[in-house]
Amino acid sequence: MGLFDKIFGTGSKIKVQFIDSDNGQTIGISEMTASQLPETFSLQTTMHYHNDAWVIEEAIPENSIDFIKTKSLILKMRKTEKIDLSEVWFTTPTISNEFPRLEPKTRDTAYDLGIHEDDYRQREFLSPGSTPKIEEEFVGIREVWSEYSKKSGDITVFKNCHVRKTIGPPNLVIDFKQLKSLLECKSVGQVIINERTLSNGFVIRTDNTTYFGTLDGETVIELCMANWNEESTNEILEINQAFNLVFVNWTHCDLVI
Known part of the structure; x- marks a missing residue:
């Protein structure tokens, strides 16, 4: 998610300190509202700054209920290497749109x-x-199998991955x-x-x-x-x-x- 795209807004309340995990140096400090931050950093979170992608490795505290109380948040993050998307293959043809809590x-x-x-x-x-929604999702999954799959050793890998969005909980x-x-x-x-x-x-x-x-x-x-x-x-x-x-x-x- 692009948190850096939001950090310069008004109505800020929580002091956020951004730290480079590689050298421990602070690369930015901003005040943000709770609405600009996720409810939890327990899930992998990626942000973009000056066209670079950063993965948050540690948030102190981790959950919004805590950093809203303390009015302070420290984010330790690491710059990710640029990936050649043409070489990225998935090991599954489909995933759920809902992520487990x-x-x-x-x-x-x-x-x-x-x-x-x-x-x-x-x-x-x-x-x-x-059942009708299941059949609708099957159309997308079968397309991945037929058009975007290949054998890699003993397994099949996929160039695309169909995200199931119609089923819901x-x-x-x-x-x-x-x-x-x-x-x-x-x-x-x-x-x-x-x-x-x-x-x-x-x-x-x-x-x-x-x-x-x-x-x-x-x-x-x-x-x-x-x-x-x-x-x-x-x-x-x-x-x-x-x-x-x-x-x-x-x-x-x-x-x-």
């Missing part, structure tokens, strides 16, 4: 699941009413106790993304499959699949039938009704 990791569980941010909502359950309404009972799961873990914890997240495992998602109280509002085997299809069909859902594997445009 994360919070600091405070504990470990026996069922911790670490996933890459790109794997968030790649294999998920949705309501049947989403799943907003499922699944009783968590019923889901655990159906899958015969008793232990619950947490999801780790970028060394942080998925907010209100959970992990449950069967002999065949690892599921994860998010909760609103005791209601599952997102349900995704991480690890599976050939026997997982039977579980998918059981979940679909029990909770009136459909399952979609976005990467390969697979829909299980």
Whole structure:
């Protein structure tokens, strides 16, 4: 995001100090309003200054609720190397437009699941009413496969990546106790993304499959699949039938009704 494009506005309230991580020197100081800053720097943030891209490596404090109180923010950042975009290839043909909400990791569980941010909502359950939007997204993903993919060793890489924008939040309404009972799961873990914890997240495992998602109280509002085997299809069909859902594997445009 281009924070430097905004720092010279009026109505400033928070003193922001910009520090070059390579040498520890201050490269700029500005006063900014809260509306000019993100709610959190826990997600990777990039800014541009004098046509150079800078990645924020550390923010002190990290969250807006804190720097609004202190009226002070220190941003330690590093200049990024210019990348030849013609040589950039993606390892997935599609990603979700919604980024998972994360919070600091405070504990470990026996069922911790670490996933890459790109794997968030790649294999998920949705309501049947989403089917027309699913087919619409499949059009873009299939185009990436047909027009912008190539083999690189044992994997396929992609010149373009389709960002899914029409689906939105799943907003499922699944009783968590019923889901655990159906899958015969008793232990619950947490999801780790970028060394942080998925907010209100959970992990449950069967002999065949690892599921994860998010909760609103005791209601599952997102349900995704991480690890599976050939026997997982039977579980998918059981979940679909029990909770009136459909399952979609976005990467390969697979829909299980």
